[in-house]
Amino acid sequence: MAKVLMKGNEAIAEAAIKAGCLHYFGYPITPQTEIAEYMAKRMPKVGGLCLQAESEVAAINMIYGAASSGTRCMTSSSSPGISLKSEGISYIVGCDLPCVILNVQRGGPGLGGIQPSQADYYQATKALGHGDMHLFVLAPSSVQEMAELTSEAFDIADTYRIPVLILADGALGQMMEPVDFDLIKKREDIPEKDWAACGHEGKRKKNIITSLFLNPEELENSVLARYEKYKKIDENEVRYEKFMTDDADIVIVAYGITSRICKSAVTAARAKGIKVGLLRPITLSPFPSDELKKLSQTASKFLTVELNMGQMITDVKLAIECSKPVEFLGRTGGSIMTVDDVLAKIEEMGGNK
Amino acid sequence: MSVVFKKPNAMSDVPMHYCPGCTHGIVHRLVAEVLDELGIEGKTVGVAPVGCAVFAYNYFECDMIEAAHGRAPAVATGVKRTHPDNVVFTYQGDGDLAAIGTAETVHVGARGENITIIFINNTNYGMTGGQMAPTTMLGQVTTTSPYGRDQNIQGHPVHVCELMSTLDGVAYAERVAVNDVKGVRATKKAIKKAFQAQIDKKGLSIVEVLSTCPTNWGLSPVEALKFVEEKMKPIYPLGVYKDTTGY
């Protein structure tokens, strides 16, 4: 297939369908409603289903049911709607169910705004539901990557029996760029869903999907088993992009839409002879901590650039064990920093030439 | 020797945790008998609630899913819409179905989801120790309406079959009671009809069962059966509230 020009939101929807996700459950909210609309148009044509739920709470529980019965499925929303889904997400984690959830972030707290934001970083990576749990969080930074990571998200979800969250923002969702779906790679060896509750047909024992363990020892063991799985994920699935970091004195850490701005700023700073580079986490959870730690041996300063009041900065400090100063540049509420803003910050930090 | 009483195949061979005199167990048995008689255990997926019936997944031999409090109808929707050939039922209490899960309940009715709801009305939150439920009757004492439910403070009870019967997607809504042998027989008949309606793709079917909670009502099992007869039936009249099945 040749390249096609698409909005980020549409690329995600089409990539999901191409990944064999024929069931979408959602509830309208700006800035991700195009996804539901795209699904509503396309699904009937490919023998799938797009169902508009009565709320985000219902939508995530439809996902819970669909995933329980072994179906590839997806829901999408934006910040306030994701908060509503958090109860369901915790149950999905507690039952080890695979599914894909998309958060096209907008500004908050509360009803907030509808402009781009990365203010749900903490929620996504630390606490998208009660209990001892993590989500696997992917952060695309281009429309092509939105398509590729969406497909990958389904494979990762099925491989490890986990929900995968794609954390995007309004700018990426609305952005139009060429996409080549042929570049998408599919994983082999996806395990059979022999655990699914879809009728035993008298051929096996009944399957039970539950997150309830009243016996503390049983609950502890179920959580420990899940954390073993997280360990394997940490070892195998951390992803990031490095840009001019090898000799960098200042390392910028940024993901998603801000990483694009930072990349331009790095190029501009390099033209002025400043040794700066960019580390772009593609997985926010697990976080590329080992790579950052390595970079802390050669870089003298770090800078995180985020569309929030400073959230990922905590993970950077932890990763490098506060061995080097970490500065922060951020905007919140829907405004985006410019390349010049980032460049000025780099110069202010006095990067070595 | 002939067997006169045996466990239905669709019922698991484990002791139930229900209190003495609680009718949850009777309704479980009736559902299992219907699964046997219709020969559908192998393609059935049950959805358990949060409430006293939370362990229903241990008591049925079909595949089972434990939903979050109130969300069973949405979970059942997810199963049914991706596996239309499965028979899908939820088993829910009054707090689960008519308080925290009201939206999910109403909208499976509006969409005419082809699922079956078994609804246990025991006029209180059994599991958490007898708090007021949406179905608690005016004047009824619970731990959170200690002076009796007062319409000016706690509002009015919710009549689920009446409410559901107003929705176009509901094919069958009947209220029954399990406080006597006649009622148990009628309940079984209603449950069987509800599952048949689903098999024939008629739309949503719901059976509301007036049920006992002797523990939290502070009554003996026998007094509890009388409570259903004398106090509940006048407020929650038995009968078919909607039936478009054509059976």
Ligand SMILES: Cc1ncc(C[n+]2csc(CCOP(=O)(O)OP(=O)(O)O)c2C)c(N)n1
């Ligand atoms: C989100 C959430 N809120 C509250 C509870 C606590 N809770 C457990 S069961 C229950 C009420 C159950 O009552 P009902 O649905 O009437 O079932 P019964 O026990 O009477 O059969 C409540 C409030 C919970 N588990 N989850």
Ligand code: SF4
């Ligand atoms: S608390 Fe009430 S509803 Fe729950 S098992 Fe006991 S009698 Fe039954």
Ligand SMILES: [Mg+2]
């Ligand atoms: Mg109750």
